[in-house]
Each structure stands twice: as structure tokens, then as C-alpha cells.
Amino acid sequence: xxxxxxxxxxxxxxxxxxxxxxxxxxxxxxxxxxxxxxxxxxxxxxxxxxxxxxxxxxxxxxxxxxxxxxxxxxxxxxxxxxxxxxxxxxxxxxxxxxxxxxxxxxxxxxxxxxxxxxxxxxxxxxxxxxxxxxxxxxxxxxxxxxxxxxxxxxxxxxxxxxxxxxxxxxxxxxxxxxxxxxxxxxxxxxxxxxxxxxxxxxxxxxxxxxxxxxxxxxxxxxxxxxxxxxxxxxxxxxxxxxxxxxxxxxxxxxxxxxxxxxxxxxxxxxxxxxxxxxxxxxxxxxxxxxxxxxxxxxx
Numbered sequence: 550x551x552x553x554x555x556x557x558x559x560x561x562x563x564x565x566x567x568x569x570x571x572x573x574x575x576x577x578x579x580x581x582x583x584x585x586x587x588x589x590x591x592x593x594x595x596x597x598x599x600x601x602x603x604x605x606x607x608x609x610x611x612x613x614x615x616x617x618x619x620x621x622x623x624x625x626x627x628x629x630x631x632x633x634x635x636x637x638x639x640x641x642x643x644x645x646x647x648x649x650x651x652x653x654x655x656x657x658x659x660x661x662x663x664x665x666x667x668x669x670x671x672x673x674x675x676x677x678x679x680x681x682x683x684x685x686x687x688x689x690x691x692x693x694x695x696x697x698x699x700x701x702x703x704x705x706x707x708x709x710x711x712x713x714x715x716x717x718x719x720x721x722x723x724x725x726x727x728x729x730x731x732x733x734x735x736x737x738x739x740x741x742x743x744x745x746x747x748x749x750x751x752x753x754x755x756x757x758x759x760x761x762x763x764x765x766x767x768x769x770x771x772x773x774x775x776x777x778x779x780x781x782x783x784x785x786x787x788x789x790x791x792x793x794x795x796x797x798x799x800x801x802x803x804x805x806x807x808x809x810x811x812x813x814x815x816x817x818x819x820x821x822x823x824x825x826x827x828x829x830x831x832x833x834x835x836x837x838x839x840x841x842x843x844x845x846x847x848x
Contacts, residue, residue, distance in 0.1 A: 573686060573709030575643050575655065576601070576612050576636045581716050582740035582750065582758050582838070585618055591830045592803055595739070597758065597838040598716065604633065611635045611646065616717060618736050622648070632717050645717065655719070657708045659689055667720070671695065672704070679707060681749050686710065697724060710741045710749045758838065774831060778846035785817040785833065787840075794835040801828060821847065 584595040601612030611633040619630035625648075633646040634654065641657040659665060663674040672691035679688040687708040693701050702723045705713050712719035715736040722735040740750035740758055747755050771788035785796070794812040796819065799805050806829075809819055824847050833841040 572638065572641055572657065574636055574638050575709055575711055576634060577709075578742075578744040579711075579716075580742040581711070581738055582755060583618065583715065583736055584739055585734065585736045587734050592799055592805075592832075594832065594839045594842050595834075601634070606633065606646070609635050614717070618715065620718060620721075624648070634717075654717070655706050655711065657687060657689065657706065664694070665691070667691075667704075670702075681707070681710065682747050682752060686748075707749065709743065711738065713738055716741075758836065772833065772841040774841070774843055774845055777843075778848045779821065780848050781821050783819045783821070783831075783845065785812070785819070787815050787817075790815055791817065791835060791840075794833060794840065797832045797834065798824075799830040799832070803830075 578600045580600050581598040584593045586593050596617035601614040604611050604613045614632045616630050616632050619628050622629055636643045643655040644651040645654040659674045661676045665672050671694040673694055675690045677688055678685040689706040691704040704719045715721040716738055740755035741748045773786045775784050791812050796809045797805055798807040826847050828844055828846045831843055831845045832839055
């Protein structure tokens with residue numbers, strides 16, 4: 550009897566260990582809703598990172614993504630608006646191509662007490678679980694071992710989601726808390742989907758983005774506001790057909806002073822009406838996502 554009890558105890562222990570160690574891959578039709586914040590001058594902008602497409606480079610297959618908040622590389626100085634990721638499910642690691650070479654982006658095999666060095670900074674690791682919309686997921690909190698301006702800096706990784714920051718740059722605003730009292734410029738992940746299933750974020754808010762086919766791989770340069778400066782009318786020229794889009798105009802103090810709704814077609818003309826002379830921040834949205842944002846001047 551004792552032998553049977555011991556057998557079942559060991560079986561249950563192994564079973565639950567296997568369940569708890571189930572890996573949720575990151576690159577299974579991922580889509581992210583991200584938004585940026587600046588410490589002054591304009592409201593946040595929300596954009597969608599659409600599911601990537603497969604591209605074969607060398608011996609590996611990568612997911613190619615269009616980054617709506619592209620960053621500049623240091624050497625050489627290049628605007629990285631296209632990102633290539635690949636995942637090794639067996640090792641639970643995700644890599645990003647940087648300067649033609651694979652660079653480790655995430656390592657979800659790490660456990661509490663491990664250490665890892667990323668971009669020359671050593672981190673200690675704490676692993677736990679966080680509850681997302683489809684159940685618990687492994688979470689890793691990386692704390693810098695060296696101090697920066699007297700404080701530690703952190704990264705948070707979530708299995709199958711990426712991070713709570715920019716999904717392609719989990720260290721994006723890592724140094725802001727110790728170096729910037731105003732917060733500077735930040736990018737956050739607000740929602741995460743895999744296929745049509747929402748994984749991360751407030752269901753009520755994120756539901757507005759599902760299904761997430763806003764405008765696939767649309768770049769800001771595919772939409773033009775003209776003339777700029779404008780006098781009587783503003784024309785929106787779009788490479789794709791707008792469907793029930795809306796335009797928000799904000800003044801220099803960040804106050805929304807005008808909204809134009811139900812914009813349809815590839816060319817839309819908007820009258821100046823009673824807009825005072827000055828500069829404004831224009832934001833074009835469709836299905837809850839920002840397609841284009843730009844400063845415009847009214848003469």
C-alpha cells in the first residue's frame with residue numbers, strides 16, 4: 550500500500566511539474582497593441598504590430614515584423630523599421646537580427662537565482678507566474694547587478710507575450726526611472742494576441758482591436774497629409790482605402806479641439822472651418838489604432 554501511495558505521489562508531482570513547465574512560444578501568430586508616451590507636448594499614440602511573415606535567412610526561418618515605433622541603431626546609424634525574430638522552442642530562446650547577427654532577445658529557460666548578461670549589463674533573475682487571460686504564464690524579472698545613478702534597472706519578460714515594454718526592445722525605457730524625473734519617451738505593450746486569442750491586457754480595451762487586421766503592414770509614409778502648411782483644406786491621401794476612420798486634432802497644449810469621423814476612401818478632404826492659425830497634432834485612427842500621426846501647421 551505504501552509503495553502504491555509513493556508511486557502515485559511521484560506521478561502527481563511529475564505531472565504537475567510538467568504542466569507548470571509547459572512552454573508558451575512567443576512567435577505563434579503574435580500581434581501586439583503598443584503605445585508611446587512622451588513627457589510633454591502631445592497625447593499618447595497607439596499602434597498595432599501585425600503578425601509577422603516567414604522569411605528564410607541563411608539556415609533559419611525568421612518572422613519579419615514592421616515596427617510602428619522604429620528605433621535607430623548605433624553602428625551603423627540605421628532606422629530599424631523592419632525586425633526579424635526567430636525562436637528556438639526547445640531552448641525557449643528568442644533571437645533578433647542585429648547588424649546581420651543573431652542577438653538574444655528573450656531567454657525563458659531562466660529560473661530564480663540565474664544570472665544573464667545583456668548588452669554588457671549583468672542581471673540577476675527572479676522567476677514567478679503572472680495570470681493572463683488564458684491562465685498563468687511564466688514571468689521573469691531581471692534586476693541589474695550594477696547600480697546606475699544609485700539605483701537598479703529592471704526588465705520584465707512574460708512567456709508568450711514578450712514584455713510590458715516595447716516587444717522588440719524589452720530594455721527600451723529601462724534607465725528612465727534612474728535618469729529621468731519626467732519619464733522621457735517610453736513605449737508600452739498594452740495588448741498581446743496570438744492568432745485571434747487575446748493573451749495580455751484589459752479585455753474590454755483590447756477587444757476593440759480584435760480581429761487585428763487594421764491595415765496590414767501599413768507604414769506612416771503610405772499616408773500623406775497635404776498641403777502642410779494648410780490654409781483652407783487638408784487632404785489625406787492613403788495607399789489603402791480608409792473605412793470609417795477618424796481624425797483627431799490636438800492643440801499645442803495637448804487638448805483635443807476637433808474630431809472628424811467616418812472618413813472613407815483613399816482621398817479625403819477636410820475643411821479648415823474655424824481652426825485658428827498655429828500648429829496642431831493630427832492623429833488618424835481606424836479600428837482603434839493610429840495609422841498616421843503628424844504635426845500640421847495652419848496658416
